Amino acid sequence: MWLRTSCDLAFDITVPTPFILMLRPRSGVQQWVAREEYRLVPSVAVFEFTDNYGNLCQRLIAPPGAFALHTAADVMTADYVDQAPGAPFVQIQDLPDAVLSYLLPSRYCESDRFNQMATSITAGQRLGYDQVASIEAWLRNTIRYEPGSSDIPVSAVEVNARQSGVCRDLSHLGIALCRSLSIPARLVVGYLYGLEPMDLHAWFEAYVAGRWYTFDATQAELRGGYVAIGYGRDAADVAVYNQFGPAVYTTAQEVRVQCIEEGAA
Amino acid sequence: MWLRTSCDLAFDITVPTPFILMLRPRSGVQQWVAREEYRLVPSVAVFEFTDNYGNLCQRLIAPPGAFALHTAADVMTADYVDQAPGAPFVQIQDLPDAVLSYLLPSRYCESDRFNQMATSITAGQRLGYDQVASIEAWLRNTIRYEPGSSDIPVSAVEVNARQSGVCRDLSHLGIALCRSLSIPARLVVGYLYGLEPMDLHAWFEAYVAGRWYTFDATQAELRGGYVAIGYGRDAADVAVYNQFGPAVYTTAQEVRVQCIEEGAA
Amino acid sequence: MWLRTSCDLAFDITVPTPFILMLRPRSGVQQWVAREEYRLVPSVAVFEFTDNYGNLCQRLIAPPGAFALHTAADVMTADYVDQAPGAPFVQIQDLPDAVLSYLLPSRYCESDRFNQMATSITAGQRLGYDQVASIEAWLRNTIRYEPGSSDIPVSAVEVNARQSGVCRDLSHLGIALCRSLSIPARLVVGYLYGLEPMDLHAWFEAYVAGRWYTFDATQAELRGGYVAIGYGRDAADVAVYNQFGPAVYTTAQEVRVQCIEEGAA
Amino acid sequence: MWLRTSCDLAFDITVPTPFILMLRPRSGVQQWVAREEYRLVPSVAVFEFTDNYGNLCQRLIAPPGAFALHTAADVMTADYVDQAPGAPFVQIQDLPDAVLSYLLPSRYCESDRFNQMATSITAGQRLGYDQVASIEAWLRNTIRYEPGSSDIPVSAVEVNARQSGVCRDLSHLGIALCRSLSIPARLVVGYLYGLEPMDLHAWFEAYVAGRWYTFDATQAELRGGYVAIGYGRDAADVAVYNQFGPAVYTTAQEVRVQCIEEGAA
Numbered sequence A, B, C, D: 001m002w003l004r005t006s007c008d009l010a011f012d013i014t015v016p017t018p019f020i021l022m023l024r025p026r027s028g029v030q031q032w033v034a035r036e037e038y039r040l041v042p043s044v045a046v047f048e049f050t051d052n053y054g055n056l057c058q059r060l061i062a063p064p065g066a067f068a069l070h071t072a073a074d075v076m077t078a079d080y081v082d083q084a085p086g087a088p089f090v091q092i093q094d095l096p097d098a099v100l101s102y103l104l105p106s107r108y109c110e111s112d113r114f115n116q117m118a119t120s121i122t123a124g125q126r127l128g129y130d131q132v133a134s135i136e137a138w139l140r141n142t143i144r145y146e147p148g149s150s151d152i153p154v155s156a157v158e159v160n161a162r163q164s165g166v167c168r169d170l171s172h173l174g175i176a177l178c179r180s181l182s183i184p185a186r187l188v189v190g191y192l193y194g195l196e197p198m199d200l201h202a203w204f205e206a207y208v209a210g211r212w213y214t215f216d217a218t219q220a221e222l223r224g225g226y227v228a229i230g231y232g233r234d235a236a237d238v239a240v241y242n243q244f245g246p247a248v249y250t251t252a253q254e255v256r257v258q259c260i261e262e263g264a265a
Helices: A097-103 A115-121 A129-142 A156-162 A166-180 B097-103 B115-121 B129-142 B156-162 B167-180 C097-103 C115-121 C130-140 C156-162 C167-178 D095-103 D113-119 D129-141 D156-164 D167-180
Strands: A002-013 A017-021 A030-043 A047-050 A056-062 A065-077 A185-190 A199-209 A211-215 A224-232 A241-242 A250-260 B002-013 B018-022 B031-039 B047-050 B056-062 B065-075 B185-192 B201-208 B211-215 B226-232 B242-245 B250-260 C002-012 C015-019 C029-043 C048-050 C056-062 C065-077 C185-192 C201-208 C211-215 C226-232 C242-243 C252-261 D001-015 D017-021 D030-040 D046-052 D056-064 D065-077 D185-192 D201-210 D211-215 D226-232 D241-243 D250-260
Touching: A002 A185, A065 A224, A065 A250, A065 B211, A115 A129, A115 A166, A129 A166, A129 A199, A129 A211, A156 A166, A156 C211, A166 A185, A166 A199, A185 A250, A250 D046, B002 B185, B031 B211, B031 B226, B065 B226, B065 B250, B115 B129, B129 B201, B156 B167, B167 B201, B185 B250, B250 C242, C002 C185, C029 C226, C065 C226, C065 C252, C115 C130, C115 C167, C130 C167, C130 C201, C130 C211, C156 C167, C167 C201, C185 C252, C211 D113, D001 D185, D065 D226, D065 D250, D113 D167, D129 D167, D129 D201, D129 D211, D156 D167, D167 D185, D167 D201, D185 D250
Parallel strands: none
Antiparallel strands: A002 A065, A002 A250, A017 A056, A017 A241, A030 A065, A030 B031, A047 A056, A185 A199, A185 A224, A199 A211, B002 B065, B002 B250, B018 B056, B018 B242, B031 B065, B047 B056, B185 B201, B185 B226, B201 B211, C002 C065, C002 C252, C015 C056, C015 C242, C029 C065, C029 D030, C048 C056, C185 C201, C185 C226, C201 C211, D001 D065, D001 D250, D017 D056, D017 D241, D030 D065, D046 D056, D185 D201, D185 D226, D201 D211
């Protein structure tokens, strides 16, 4: 399906503030970006670079006053997310080098603390896809999903203690559980068509049978319509914006995702 | 200045043909891409990757029949190209690691064959920017610039024998001369506002005083309005399209560059 | 000075066990490896790769039974560690792209939780090197250093609660405090000549005035004799060995560092 | 088999001369470096970096006077080189991104000029390994192999005109022929056990059936005993030493390869 996504952010800046943004979806294996816009008001100098995970990041200094970002894209993405019950676990020795870092614990995914719990949740499952699917089902049934955003990111250990969280939190716990079973897992930030209420979204991917598969415990069932903006080990790596210096808050944020016909102007 | 660039390419394909394309300008130190389009007719699966030089490349298989690419971008670029008479040569030991490969000879820039000639052309110049500027002036005065495109790329040695060439050829000779003096140099392919006749363009950059500077022997004098699509050691690395299998020719190619007001729709 | 380092590790393996090792020091800006050995008993197939941080990592599967690693190196390293009181803080916008990831919170360095504490510790210091030096001094005076190794790595928040820790723990807390002030900081694992008791060691580096500087709160004062094996955001990235599957413990570990004359056989 | 390799180079330097060296074999898929030495006389500061092809390179400035390099390594390498008659050609669209650059023409391998000749040489062969094997056989039977080294590297076009060349030249022609058939090919520089007369050696690899295979037209038949030092598109990328400024020549060069028992001291 073809989706038109947009994200408008507005800030009230008091002192010149360095930002690192990650708001440009990239074409890749799973999506094609046919049109894209990225405007800043007022216009300032921006430097773009590619981070360790292949994300396009933008560096700039926001000047004092009102500062707004308008981003939009037309993206072709899959109607249905691939699912692969029974797809096998990949032995550590067979993982590509580039995937190994997704086995390590990270800021919000303390996978070194979850082995017993993950073993219990996935008891009786075939190693691989089915383990991850049972983790996703467990999250869906156990951790209360609270749409919206939390001010301070919390880690998988904290999410598990609270038994509730936003999309990012459920993903972090899912990732920590996967990694504790030696299944590489990563966080994805982006858009989801039909998300209620509409907002930026986060889900996770696990590496089984030689490729990454999508999982999302916030939805009743897996469907299509995902547009990825960034990938990383967890939310520390994939912030839509990182801001330095005195804290700055958004004065407005509007996210839209609509279905379009290909080539619509 | 804000420029709206577009490049439309049409092919007549007889057998399924793998392509590697390089048609997506990237935001970087010297330009900001505020809007971008990339459409294929018919629509086919495309995989995007970043090459060794940081260029975004697109892989696809063109199906038999008419096949067309439409790319366009709104880009903010400098009104005037930076010039720095007297800017010093960078000692080899002070070059960043990533710049070293631009000292080596490459397919179309046999820098290992030009040392004597380069020394003669730059006699009396201060080491660094002024050497490159004198190479650029020598090219402008010596090698006849023939707009348009040549079917078969030729190398710096061949260009020097012919004493004429297209934009790419003049750049290759300039690059070979710079490298033979241990000045890193690279080819840039992209757009130039006001180019006569309008077409895709190629120029070169040399690394002096800690950064890359633009040079272009095809123009009477350096001015602004450049939009880079790709960087590389020479045209072998920076092909707008590489096509594999039986040769395929463009049935149509149209390049446009116009000046716009920022934010025009 | 020239140092001869060695690390011998022995394991008792019950089932074939995948390992990822990081035991090969690399020559770099601060050290030169003139001789190096890396032997496995029994000999097994090893695949080496370079991780995101530039470390050389070795992948292998340890067979059941006794398994031993013998590594040794002759390394030239600085007699005195560079110190630079007054060296200035680097503005975010001036940091190299590759350094930015060392500003982010990571598994064992929850820098997002330490801003107030870091501000208090560094009150009155000039921004940059002096802030880091005051953090190092605070660690030295406040957190009890307990040589030896802990079984389970703990994070900066936990170290701060305990007020004691091994070398790695003090470094993690130092890193978290630096990053919370927007000073890039990273963990280094390696050898230190004269360490008492001798063991593998960990310290940290902070990026000020355009380069990395060494800090080590476990020593009464900074001196030379450091040999780095690996760099990373924290201990999750820089494990001397990562082992997958049922836990495996070392049956023997011996680390030696001696001063040699250059070229000694 | 276990091999002990060494390469000693001596230079007579008149002015401080920047060098980039590539003399450190790396452990990888096909070889394991158990011991390694790298000494400079006199000792100077060396900075090591990894180039675009994954080779470890050393940068230094040689001081005026006698300057010598001593490198040695104990390496485990295959007794027999893998051969795979009938192994299939990999379609362009199935090649890994990282392999694509080995399809492009390069300084000494003008693959854009050899398609007709390659098609003729490989007529009747199955696409893939057998094509490369027939190119290797054609080189062996057609181009006279002249051991030793040539002063000035020549390109595949020139080698083909001369009908003779050193190991590097035969490899360049083999690579150009492979690439002209859309088979990725690369140059390898290193050691070969039993080479007559003993010297540094060069051979080539072609990518078929999902991996790199070794080919060497200088030997009567493929056997084991290869130790790779560096990989690249051609000799421009894989120079054992690149030297800048006034030309410097070796006053002595000695290469040795002997068979050892594992673990010999």
